[in-house]
Amino acid sequence: MSYKRIIPCIFLLQGKAVRWFDDRELLSEDAIALAKHYSDQGADELLVFDLSDSDEDHEESIDLLRKITKFVGIPVVAGGNIKRLEDVKKMLYAGVKRVVLNFSRTGAVKLIQEAAGRFGKEKIAASLNDFDTLFKHQHLIEQNSSEIIFMHRLDLNSVMTLTEIPYVIVTDTMEESEIFRILKSPGARGISGKFVSNEEMDYHKFKELCRDRGIQMTSFESVLDFSNFKLNSDGLIPVVAQNYKTGEVLMLAYMNAEAFDRTVKTGKMTYYSRSRQSLWTKGETSGHFQYVKSLTIDCDKDTLLAKVEQIGPACHTGSPTCFFQTIAGTDYDETNPLEIFQSVYDTILDRKKHPKEGSYTNYLFDKGIDKILKKVGEEAAEVIIAAKNPNTEELKYELADFLYHAMVLMAERGLTWDDIIRELSDRH
Numbered sequence: 001m002s003y004k005r006i007i008p009c010i011f012l013l014q015g016k017a018v019r020w021f022d023d024r025e026l027l028s029e030d031a032i033a034l035a036k037h038y039s040d041q042g043a044d045e046l047l048v049f050d051l052s053d054s055d056e057d058h059e060e061s062i063d064l065l066r067k068i069t070k071f072v073g074i075p076v077v078a079g080g081n082i083k084r085l086e087d088v089k090k091m092l093y094a095g096v097k098r099v100v101l102n103f104s105r106t107g108a109v110k111l112i113q114e115a116a117g118r119f120g121k122e123k124i125a126a127s128l129n130d131f132d133t134l135f136k137h138q139h140l141i142e143q144n145s146s147e148i149i150f151m152h153r154l155d156l157n158s159v160m161t162l163t164e165i166p167y168v169i170v171t172d173t174m175e176e177s178e179i180f181r182i183l184k185s186p187g188a189r190g191i192s193g194k195f196v197s198n199e200e201m202d203y204h205k206f207k208e209l210c211r212d213r214g215i216q217m218t219s220f221e222s223v224l225d226f227s228n229f230k231l232n233s234d235g236l237i238p239v240v241a242q243n244y245k246t247g248e249v250l251m252l253a254y255m256n257a258e259a260f261d262r263t264v265k266t267g268k269m270t271y272y273s274r275s276r277q278s279l280w281t282k283g284e285t286s287g288h289f290q291y292v293k294s295l296t297i298d299c300d301k302d303t304l305l306a307k308v309e310q311i312g313p314a315c316h317t318g319s320p321t322c323f324f325q326t327i328a329g330t331d332y333d334e335t336n337p338l339e340i341f342q343s344v345y346d347t348i349l350d351r352k353k354h355p356k357e358g359s360y361t362n363y364l365f366d367k368g369i370d371k372i373l374k375k376v377g378e379e380a381a382e383v384i385i386a387a388k389n390p391n392t393e394e395l396k397y398e399l400a401d402f403l404y405h406a407m408v409l410m411a412e413r414g415l416t417w418d419d420i421i422r423e424l425s426d427r428h
Helices: 031-040 055-071 085-093 108-119 131-136 138-144 156-162 176-184 203-212 257-266 337-353 360-367 369-387 392-413 417-427
Strands: 009-013 016-020 023-028 046-050 076-079 098-102 124-128 147-150 167-171 188-193 237-243 249-255 270-273 278-281 290-297 304-310
Touching (some): 016 031, 085 098, 085 108, 085 392, 108 124, 167 176, 257 278, 337 360, 337 392, 360 369
Parallel strands (some): 009 046, 046 076, 076 098, 098 124
Antiparallel strands (some): 016 023, 270 278, 290 304
């Protein structure tokens, strides 16, 4: 059974959020706060559309997108006013997970091929308003995108017979029964639109209603009950929180059964305060939430390790981690850049050994050394161009692109990071 996602949508116009693509009444002056509200309330993903017409307003929307992706703890998918490959690039650089290309726009066929070839089909979604477009371009869409966004009500059975690509329905219906019907469709990976974009909606309660109807919603499920844990004398289990990206240890806190249950259900770290004798969700007052990536129990079942996405600093002092006072030995920086490089390289190497359909990395390997060298050269040129721009944000993204393609070249020619580090060490 596939897991379903709740995906509220935000329509951006001149830096503000409006109600709907054909109802441009103001919904919120602060689109970032609205996005954060959806994230905090338990949405699984966010769908953002730029309704601007001018290039100036489009740039403002992309800047908003950049801020939204930094402040929310859920993936962001975005589209709207995308006319060229550069627009796709800017949205991806703003931090969105996937860019939506509107097939009602002129030039969409060429653009989706260019975008998938440049960034990989997993970064591209196709937005459709009717079945005729899907039928006409079915092979092209399946070859160059990983998701379809349907922008109206439709016959779900017809969709299932036409394509196996997972789809999201963006609908204006406010009928709960229709929402359940959509979510029960095997191909639907999520629901968006007016119903789930209601600011007053309690996503956790709605997910419970879905589960009561046999609809499996995205959430964490523990394979062990709290009763299986070995607790301390206070009936609590200690929890070590760790940054899932860097491995940095952030803090130590405690859970009782209720805190553990709430953490698993909401996906946000909830602890038990021994001093206040009550539950507390990390970030509920500061906004510095911890979003769960995984929970692991140690061999004695008496300590939990929570790998989390930390929003803002973990410590009440403003420090990124509560462990910042060195009392013995040397204070080493635990955010080791080499670990990040090695992790990316390992993923590239795994793609080479175990090809994945639609992978941009495999596309490069399949094309061979000449294509890889061409891309390294192109990315090096883009680094030079970006370096002339006073805004270092673009340079950061171009350097990351260059390093990725350099690692593909390393994997193609059998070089490892150990080889590079040894060479640098010898020179040093």
